[in-house]
Amino acid sequence: MMNASLYGSIVRPSPVIPEHYVPCISPRNPNRFRKESKCISSRLSSISALSQELGLVSSNDVSLQSSVIKTTEPVQEEEKEEVSAEPGIDSEVSGITPEDKASGSPTGAKKKKEEQDSYDNRFTIRNGREVFEEKAYLVGVECKGDTQYSFGIEESIKELAQLADTAGLMAVGSTYQKLSKPNPRTYIGSGKVSEIKSAIHALDVETVIFDDELSAGQLRNLEKTFGGDVRVCDRTALILDIFNQRAATHEATLQVALAQMEYQLPRLTKMWTHLERQSGGKVKGMGEKQIEVDKRILRNEIGVLKKELESVRKHRKQYRNRRISVPVPVVSLVGYTNAGKSTLLNQLTGADVLAEDKLFATLDPTTRRVQMKNGKEFLLTDTVGFIQKLPTTLIAAFRATLEEISESSLLVHVVDISHPLSEQQIDAVDKVLSELDVSSIPRLMVWNKVDKASDPLKIRKEAEKREDVVCISALNGDGLPEFCSAVQEKLKDSMVWVEALLPFDKGDLLSTIHQVGMVEKSEYTEEGTFIRAHVPLRFARLLTPMRQLCASRP
Numbered sequence: 001m002m003n004a005s006l007y008g009s010i011v012r013p014s015p016v017i018p019e020h021y022v023p024c025i026s027p028r029n030p031n032r033f034r035k036e037s038k039c040i041s042s043r044l045s046s047i048s049a050l051s052q053e054l055g056l057v058s059s060n061d062v063s064l065q066s067s068v069i070k071t072t073e074p075v076q077e078e079e080k081e082e083v084s085a086e087p088g089i090d091s092e093v094s095g096i097t098p099e100d101k102a103s104g105s106p107t108g109a110k111k112k113k114e115e116q117d118s119y120d121n122r123f124t125i126r127n128g129r130e131v132f133e134e135k136a137y138l139v140g141v142e143c144k145g146d147t148q149y150s151f152g153i154e155e156s157i158k159e160l161a162q163l164a165d166t167a168g169l170m171a172v173g174s175t176y177q178k179l180s181k182p183n184p185r186t187y188i189g190s191g192k193v194s195e196i197k198s199a200i201h202a203l204d205v206e207t208v209i210f211d212d213e214l215s216a217g218q219l220r221n222l223e224k225t226f227g228g229d230v231r232v233c234d235r236t237a238l239i240l241d242i243f244n245q246r247a248a249t250h251e252a253t254l255q256v257a258l259a260q261m262e263y264q265l266p267r268l269t270k271m272w273t274h275l276e277r278q279s280g281g282k283v284k285g286m287g288e289k290q291i292e293v294d295k296r297i298l299r300n301e302i303g304v305l306k307k308e309l310e311s312v313r314k315h316r317k318q319y320r321n322r323r324i325s326v327p328v329p330v331v332s333l334v335g336y337t338n339a340g341k342s343t344l345l346n347q348l349t350g351a352d353v354l355a356e357d358k359l360f361a362t363l364d365p366t367t368r369r370v371q372m373k374n375g376k377e378f379l380l381t382d383t384v385g386f387i388q389k390l391p392t393t394l395i396a397a398f399r400a401t402l403e404e405i406s407e408s409s410l411l412v413h414v415v416d417i418s419h420p421l422s423e424q425q426i427d428a429v430d431k432v433l434s435e436l437d438v439s440s441i442p443r444l445m446v447w448n449k450v451d452k453a454s455d456p457l458k459i460r461k462e463a464e465k466r467e468d469v470v471c472i473s474a475l476n477g478d479g480l481p482e483f484c485s486a487v488q489e490k491l492k493d494s495m496v497w498v499e500a501l502l503p504f505d506k507g508d509l510l511s512t513i514h515q516v517g518m519v520e521k522s523e524y525t526e527e528g529t530f531i532r533a534h535v536p537l538r539f540a541r542l543l544t545p546m547r548q549l550c551a552s553r554p
């Protein structure tokens with residue numbers, strides 16, 4: 001069974017794959033089994049399990065030999081290499097050698113016991129599930145002249161560590177490299193590969209996480225070089241894994257499962273490696289056949305998932321259409337993950353959306369009605385947070401959910417202004433928004449967490465100078481009345497100006513106009529009530545006959 005862990009770790013079975021197909025095995029300890037263990041890597045577990053179930057390859061048949069490191073690939077130009085370790089962690093080789101561990105001496109036995117104890121302590125509860133806290137080593141590359149991302153490499157790796165923590169991994173060290181372009185075989189240069197290999201042994205690393213998306217070949221080459229039981233994954237797989245852990249609704253689960261499978265499809269090369277290794281590299285043809293079978297299974301699964309998603313979305317659309325028939329403007333909260341969107345929704349509506357200091361706390365949109373003191377109201381929708389280098393597969397998978405955003409009357413961009421990288425986070429959010437069809441929707445920017453900023457006064461003064469910025473503290477409620485007024489003002493931008501004469505029997509309509517529109521004049525006449533107001537576009541259509549009535553008024 002031990003070799004099953006080779007296939008990467010454990011993902012919750014996709015909705016279409018029966019649970020018993022997916023082996024849940026604690027890494028590096030064949031005696032520990034966890035049924036719903038949710039460890040890193042969205043790679044291959046379900047597929048390999050399926051293949052085994054079908055008798056295509058047996059995990060028991062796969063023998064693991066410790067791989068010999070051969071870094072024969074051409075050396076990539078390495079302009080500057082820098083190593084950093086997490087605070088308190090030395091990325092140099094530590095005192096304990098594998099030989100010590102294996103020794104049967106009394107100190108060896110004591111060490112072994114300590115190791116077992118610390119191993120046991122690494123099972124923690126994340127997102128309501130027990131996960132094994134794998135030791136992860138983080139690797140980044142800064143490409144010279146790459147202006148695509150405004151985050152610096154160190155900042156990006158810090159964020160990767162946060163993502164790893166959210167996923168339930170323990171980052172034990174990190175390193176990065178500045179290159180003119182990534183190495184096509186191993187992403188990083190061969191010198192850096194060797195350095196990471198040393199760190200893996202010294203720190204007992206189980207997973208190496210790269211800050212950028214790796215190709216199938218790069219993943220395979222790195223795994224081969226690092227050795228059989230070290231997992232290699234990238235930022236995308238990590239984010240997918242977090243989403244997989246966090247998905248709470250049927251639709252989110254389906255979306256994430258689909259994104260994971262689409263991510264896996266071009267990376268299905270693992271079987272080939274195993275089969276090749278199994279018989280001394282002479283079964284290439286057979287391995288390729290195997291991959292084709294796997295790919296076919298995966299494509300079928302993707303087809304089934306897409307169909308299921310379609311039917312779930314139909315239901316949601318019907319619900320949304322029902323909501324649209326009520327002419328209350330919809331305001332969507334967008335922003336970087338952890339900016340405080342859910343906290344704001346909770347404060348304004350008394351909702352109970354999970355808000356916590358972790359990345360991607362929210363995956364599903366939640367909509368609640370906000371009733372203001374002046375009787376006006378609007379609907380507020382909380383959405384999934386964005387992040388720099390957001391995988392395109394994920395944007396595509398969540399497109400339907402994000403459609404909520406494109407149908408809203410106003411976008412409120414929530415910014416964590418206390419964050420040292422708030423400017424960069426704003427850029428990253430704008431970048432994602434530019435990929436969605438929302439450029440015509442008015443926007444309002446909210447600087448949140450002013451209470452946490454080092455100089456709140458300076459921030460407030462800066463905000464005053466700018467148009468469309470409101471300072472708030474969603475946590476303690478500061479600035480929320482100003483926020484609601486700013487929303488009202490902004491909503492005007494998406495409304496149309498009407499003058500209409502409402503017959504007296506249309507009293508309901510009149511009170512709705514007062515509720516959702518901005519009435520400037522309301523005058524009783526002999527024929528009915530004459531009003532001048534800004535109203536939502538959908539509502540203006542309802543008023544068309546009365547507007548004509550007004551136009552024909554002498």
Ligand SMILES: Nc1nc2c(ncn2[C@@H]2O[C@H](COP(=O)(O)OP(=O)(O)OP(=O)(O)O)[C@@H](O)[C@H]2O)c(=O)[nH]1
Binds near residue numbers: 339386450
């Ligand atoms: N000090 C302070 N903390 C805040 C404020 N608003 C939110 N927070 C904290 O920031 C963390 C993230 O808040 P969330 O509301 O979950 O953030 P989010 O934008 O919904 O995050 P995702 O769902 O991950 O995209 C939580 O620990 C909140 O308590 C604020 O105004 N001041």
Ligand SMILES: [Mg+2]
Binds near residue numbers: 341354355362
């Ligand atoms: Mg949230």
